Amino acid sequence: MQARITKAMIVGMAMTMLAAVGVSAVFAPPAHAAQVITDISYAPAQPAGSRGHMLDLYLPSTGITPRPLLIWHSGSAWSSDDGKTGADAIAAVFNPLGFAVAGVSVRSSAQAIFPAQVHDIKAAIRWLRANAATYQIDPNRIAIMGDSSGGWLTEMATLSGGVAALEGTIGTTGVSSAVQVGLAFYSPTDFLQMNAQNLPTGGLDHNSPASPESLLVGCPIQTCPATVAQANPMTYVDSNDPPLMFLHGQADFLVPHGQSVLLYNKIKAQCGDATFISVPGADHMMPQVMDPAHYGTQTVRTTTDCTETVGTGTLNPTWANFATFLRGGLKMGTSCEVTYARGSGSGTFNGSVTMRNTGTTPIDGWTVTWTWPGNQQITSAWSATVTQSGTQVTARDLGYNSYIGPGSSQSFGFTASFTGTNGIPAQFKLNDIACTTVPA
Numbered sequence: 458m459q460a461r462i463t464k465a466m467i468v469g470m471a472m473t474m475l476a477a478v479g480v481s482a483v484f485a486p487p488a489h490a491a492q493v494i495t496d497i498s499y500a501p502a503q504p505a506g507s508r509g510h511m512l513d514l515y516l517p518s519t520g521i522t523p524r525p526l527l528i529w530h531s532g533s534a535w536s537s538d539d540g541k542t543g544a545d546a547i548a549a550v551f552n553p554l555g556f557a558v559a560g561v562s563v564r565s566s567a568q569a570i571f572p573a574q575v576h577d578i579k580a581a582i583r584w585l586r587a588n589a590a591t592y593q594i595d596p597n598r599i600a601i602m603g604d605s606s607g608g609w610l611t612e613m614a615t616l617s618g619g620v621a622a623l624e625g626t627i628g629t630t631g632v633s634s635a636v637q638v639g640l641a642f643y644s645p646t647d648f649l650q651m652n653a654q655n656l657p658t659g660g661l662d663h664n665s666p667a668s669p670e671s672l673l674v675g676c677p678i679q680t681c682p683a684t685v686a687q688a689n690p691m692t693y694v695d696s697n698d699p700p701l702m703f704l705h706g707q708a709d710f711l712v713p714h715g716q717s718v719l720l721y722n723k724i725k726a727q728c729g730d731a732t733f734i735s736v737p738g739a740d741h742m743m744p745q746v747m748d749p750a751h752y753g754t755q756t757v758r759t760t761t762d763c764t765e766t767v768g769t770g771t772l773n774p775t776w777a778n779f780a781t782f783l784r785g786g787l788k789m790g791t792s793c794e795v796t797y798a799r800g801s802g803s804g805t806f807n808g809s810v811t812m813r814n815t816g817t818t819p820i821d822g823w824t825v826t827w828t829w830p831g832n833q834q835i836t837s838a839w840s841a842t843v844t845q846s847g848t849q850v851t852a853r854d855l856g857y858n859s860y861i862g863p864g865s866s867q868s869f870g871f872t873a874s875f876t877g878t879n880g881i882p883a884q885f886k887l888n889d890i891a892c893t894t895v896p897a
Contacts (some may be wrong), residue, residue: 458759491861492515492516493514493548493647499561499581499629500560500627500629508539508562509564509568509569510563510580510627511562511575512559512562513541513559514572515544515548515560516592519553521889524557524593524594525555525557525595525600526557526599526600527547527557527559528561528578528581528582528599528636529560529561529602529603529607530610530719531544532605532642534605534669535565535606535669536669537565538562538564538568539562540607541559544558547602550690550776554618556600557593562577563610564577570797571674571684571687571688572623572671574610575613575623576626577625578601578610579623579624580627580628582633582634582864583632585599586632586633597636598789600787601636602641603641604743608643612641612701612703614636615636615641615692616639616690616701618699619635620745622687636697637699638699638781639700639701640701640783640784641704642703642705643706643709643712643716644690644717644720645712645721646689647689647691648663648674648678648685648689649678649682650715651712652664659710660711660713663678663861670685670688674688678711679815690720694723694727696727696729698724698729699730699734700786701730701732702733703732704717704746705717706739707737707738708737711741714735717735720733727764728762730760732758732759732782734757734772734774735755736751737754747774752773753773755772756768757771757866776801785817787817787893788819788821789890790814790890791890792815792893794812794893794894794895795811795812795892795893795894796811796894796897797810799897804873804875805873807870808871809869809871811867812825812868813865819862820862821886824852825851825885825886826851826886827849827884829850829882831878831879832876832877832881834873835850837872838870838872840858840869840870841853841854842867852871
């Protein structure tokens with residue numbers, strides 16, 4: 458593509474491309490959703506008949522409850538009010554891992570200008586948190602993810618917690634709109650610098666009155682810098698922000714790769730928590746950013762507590778690695794060991810379970826599950842609330858012992874009855890992670 462292409466042609470192409478490069482074509486529909494609820498209104502439609510205040514919920518058939526929640530919004534250059542499209546593909550990945558998934562739509566820039574879109578996503582988060590018990594969602598474990606303008610929305614929601622001007626009064630109020638972790642793909646972060654960062658071969662004229670960014674804020678961006686600053690995720694970075702991972706292709710024709718460089722450097726300067734995966738040769742598409750052909754070549758920059766690490770090929774952009782990052786940000790743990798000990802006895806025995814956090818992030822709130830191989834029946838327990846249904850056992854922390862730091866452990870015990878043999882459970886799971894069982 459040549460730089461001489463007209464502004465109108467570039468803008469039109471961008472709108473079409475951004476609306477078409479979500480993940481829905483990459484994955485099959487979810488096979489593990491026990492319940493799919495579509496077109497839930499989290500606020501009244503504005504304007505009447507529009508879709509921007511709707512969400513879809515995908516609730517898994519597996520995993521512990523309450524469930525962690527992952528919110529998804531598809532990018533469209535802010536041109537669509539149907540951003541919940543594509544959430545079925547995300548649910549296909551994350552429902553089997555025990556996550557509930559919500560596809561959330563917000564108003565398009567043609568229906569309402571900024572900050573309406575941020576007001577909308579925060580209203581959706583408040584609605585989901587207020588209704589968490591109804592859908593067995595954990596209100597303290599909410600993640601958000603999106604691509605392009607959906608990545609922008611992800612970063613705005615992740616970085617602007619507590620900013621009163623961006624809350625709005627739409628829908629449910631009086632509930633926190635905070636999220637605990639964010640994951641964004643190729644997002645704009647500083648609109649005024651986008652043209653200067655375009656590829657040498659050209660790119661979108663972001664300064665045009667008809668550019669997606671100008672249409673979002675309601676003015677040609679170079680003429681209203683104060684308004685634009687309020688729409689830049691960069692503006693809201695501070696050291697208290699939740700962890701954020703973002704990915705960007707170095708050959709991105711529509712949103713310059715330098716936008717993510719700027720954001721990473723700002724987070725690093727503020728001693729924040731960020732992981733930036735820079736993928737050579739990738740354009741503005743998730744299939745390219747996640748292409749296995751690029752594995753081992755991406756630059757990975759991580760900054761935490763003013764300490765930076767930089768490596769090449771150290772973290773491939775895979776769904777498994779994204780899930781691990783999200784679990785870490787939600788303080789669910791990423792790896793664990795369990796030591797199971799039991800006393801001897803005829804008909805009854807005492808048992809103990811010790812969980813060790815072998816990951817690098819803390820666990821705050823735990824549930825341990827296992828299946829008995831025989832007819833063991835728990836009759837009492839201590840240091841945990843333990844319930845049993847058939848051969849399935851669930852043990853939950855008591856609050857005072859909910860925290861397990863990296864390298865640390867927590868334990869609980871129980872008394873159980875049995876007849877016949879008293880076999881050892883084949884596997885223990887901690888917050889839906891399969892733990893390594895170590896000898897007592």
